[in-house]
Amino acid sequence: MLAIESNALSKVYRSGLLRRQEVTALTEFSIQVETGQIFSLLGPNGAGKTTFIKMLLSLAAPTSGSASVLGRRLPDVRVREKVGYLPENHRYPGYLTGEQVLSYFGALGGSHAGPLPGRISTLMELVGLSQWRTMKVKKYSKGMMQRLGLAQALINDPEIIFLDEPTDGVDPVGRKEIREILRDLKRRGKTIFLNSHLLSEVELVSDRVAVLDKGHLLKVGTVDEMTATGQAYVIGITGTLPEPVTVAARAFVIRLSQQGENVTAECRTTAELNRVIDLLRKHGVEITSVTRQRSTLEDSFISLITGEARP
Amino acid sequence: MKIVTLARWTIRELAAKATLYVLAGISTLMLLFAAFAIGTDSTADGLTITFFGKPASPPVTHEALADIAGKIEAGFAGGLFLGIVLFGVFGTAGVITDALEKGTVDLYLSKPIARWQLLLGKYLGSVAAIFLNILYFIGGLWLIVGLKVGVWNTRFLLSSLLLTFVFAALYAVVTFFGIVSRNMAIAIIAGILYFMLIAGPLEGRQTGLYLLSESGVYRGILDGLYYIFPQIPAMESGVIHLISGEEMQATPFVQSFFSAGGILGLAAWLLQKRDF
Numbered sequence: 341m342l343a344i345e346s347n348a349l350s351k352v353y354r355s356g357l358l359r360r361q362e363v364t365a366l367t368e369f370s371i372q373v374e375t376g377q378i379f380s381l382l383g384p385n386g387a388g389k390t391t392f393i394k395m396l397l398s399l400a401a402p403t404s405g406s407a408s409v410l411g412r413r414l415p416d417v418r419v420r421e422k423v424g425y426l427p428e429n430h431r432y433p434g435y436l437t438g439e440q441v442l443s444y445f446g447a448l449g450g451s452h453a454g455p456l457p458g459r460i461s462t463l464m465e466l467v468g469l470s471q472w473r474t475m476k477v478k479k480y481s482k483g484m485m486q487r488l489g490l491a492q493a494l495i496n497d498p499e500i501i502f503l504d505e506p507t508d509g510v511d512p513v514g515r516k517e518i519r520e521i522l523r524d525l526k527r528r529g530k531t532i533f534l535n536s537h538l539l540s541e542v543e544l545v546s547d548r549v550a551v552l553d554k555g556h557l558l559k560v561g562t563v564d565e566m567t568a569t570g571q572a573y574v575i576g577i578t579g580t581l582p583e584p585v586t587v588a589a590r591a592f593v594i595r596l597s598q599q600g601e602n603v604t605a606e607c608r609t610t611a612e613l614n615r616v617i618d619l620l621r622k623h624g625v626e627i628t629s630v631t632r633q634r635s636t637l638e639d640s641f642i643s644l645i646t647g648e649a650r651p
Numbered sequence: 652m653k654i655v656t657l658a659r660w661t662i663r664e665l666a667a668k669a670t671l672y673v674l675a676g677i678s679t680l681m682l683l684f685a686a687f688a689i690g691t692d693s694t695a696d697g698l699t700i701t702f703f704g705k706p707a708s709p710p711v712t713h714e715a716l717a718d719i720a721g722k723i724e725a726g727f728a729g730g731l732f733l734g735i736v737l738f739g740v741f742g743t744a745g746v747i748t749d750a751l752e753k754g755t756v757d758l759y760l761s762k763p764i765a766r767w768q769l770l771l772g773k774y775l776g777s778v779a780a781i782f783l784n785i786l787y788f789i790g791g792l793w794l795i796v797g798l799k800v801g802v803w804n805t806r807f808l809l810s811s812l813l814l815t816f817v818f819a820a821l822y823a824v825v826t827f828f829g830i831v832s833r834n835m836a837i838a839i840i841a842g843i844l845y846f847m848l849i850a851g852p853l854e855g856r857q858t859g860l861y862l863l864s865e866s867g868v869y870r871g872i873l874d875g876l877y878y879i880f881p882q883i884p885a886m887e888s889g890v891i892h893l894i895s896g897e898e899m900q901a902t903p904f905v906q907s908f909f910s911a912g913g914i915l916g917l918a919a920w921l922l923q924k925r926d927f
Contacts (some may be wrong), residue, residue: 400927417765425757431755433755445762448653448656492758562678
């Protein structure tokens with residue numbers, strides 16, 4: 341079953357006198373997110389990531405196109421019974437304590453996950469705020485607010501959790517804890533939709549990733565698909581690369597180089613790779629590993645955004 | 652149920668912001684003043700009301716004393732009315748605009764509540780908070796007058812509901828401008844200006860604005876506006892008449908009920924159409 345589906349979803353914001361100024365936030369955006377996945381939407385500021393989430397939550401109305409969440413065509417207020425949301429730059433009433441925030445928004449969400457007090461304790465423990473549960477949120481640090489925001493998003497035991505920059509302002513230890521929470525949620529069958537600038541974070545947890553720029557979908561796929569870089573292979577060897585191998589291989593591969601005990605062979609086909617391996621073996625070079633070279637998600641993202649790797 | 656939750660937490664918000672306590676503090680000072688000032692003295696000619704121990708009325712019968720007590724209560728209610736307009740609107744205008752702030756409204760609207768429910772819950776919470784203050788003041792004064800003068804005017808007690816209704820009608824205007832502008836200062840100014848520059852002159856239009864032109868169209872427009880907007884001054888007069896034991900016109904209350912409802916409906920419609 342699809343958790344989220346959008347079909348040619350577009351959004352144009354109109355402002356100014358007589359609403360004549362137009363800003364296109366999203367253009368015919370179509371994606372499908374399976375249930376139980378961690379799906380990340382990447383893009384520079386103003387790419388339309390938050391607009392997409394807002395349309396799924398009916399905070400903004402689409403200009404054209406359609407979308408459905410958990411099989412319900414939007415807008416449908418009942419969808420929000422099964423959705424948790426951590427907005428970017430969220431603001432809780434400063435006069436409330438951490439546990440009051442959860443109590444308030446839990447009551448508004450109509451918590452179906454058992455009695456609220458027990459659930460509040462569990463979530464405060466989960467996000468590491470038990471010690472500060474009775475402190476007013478106006479005294480919380482940015483990192484604590486993010487943790488509280490995550491607990492708030494989970495208070496109604498949602499099936500889909502939308503997280504907009506969830507690790508913003510969180511220290512490295514906290515980020516690791518949040519990653520663990522996300523993985524645990526996934527294990528429990530929850531769908532997580534993530535907007536983040538922290539590409540290294542996204543790479544560590546996401547099943548699928550979509551890249552958005554200026555409202556247009558550039559690419560969607562698994563992290564492996566996004567980071568694969570053609571037919572470049574890294575061959576681990578012991579010792580140095582013999583000169584005859586270098587000379588012979590350069591006659592048919594695109595590029596051959598050695599850094600430490602790694603030989604990088606950029607080939608057109610796997611047959612070429614096998615010829616390089618044959619050459620190495622023929623000259624008595626011990627091969628310790630053969631792996632396909634990958635770029636980081638950040639490299640792939642930048643290539644896409646700058647147009648170097650656009651399909 | 653969600654509306655009740657929103658209203659309950661709005662009262663809590665106003666308490667946390669000290670709005671409720673400031674209003675209660677002002678009411679307490681006025682009640683203490685009344686408790687020390689008002690008294691009665693019995694003479695051979697009848698009963699007289701005293702003000703800080705000095706006779707403030709000629710000796711009268713107990714029935715006539717009730718009329719005088721009613722007028723005193725009506726005077727306090729008039730003062731309370733102005734207090735509601737000033738402090739009530741100042742203290743509660745932020746309830747709507749704060750809820751619509753970026754980062755906060757997203758949290759509310761990501762929950763399974765309709766936008767009109769958010770609006771109504773916040774609105775009713777503010778009105779309920781002001782009702783608690785009015786009830787505290789009116790109930791306190793009712794007790795003081797009852798205990799010290801021996802007049803138990805139930806109409807005065809009833810006026811707490813009507814004064815709350817007057818506030819609710821004015822607050823609908825403040826809410827509307829809060830939704831349109833998302834700015835607390837504009838909502839307050841619009842509410843006060845409506846009260847001073849629109850509701851008042853429209854109420855007295857026959858002896859004021861009518862004189863600017865004899866055109867039937869012009870006067871028709873003025874009459875139309877009068878019946879479109881909540882009739883705040885007419886309701887204030889009605890409350891004072893009720894307390895004083897005089898005949899009270901129900902029409903301004905009925906008309907204002909529909910008018911305030913219409914304004915809130917329009918505000919809800921605008922809220923529904925807005926992108927956040």
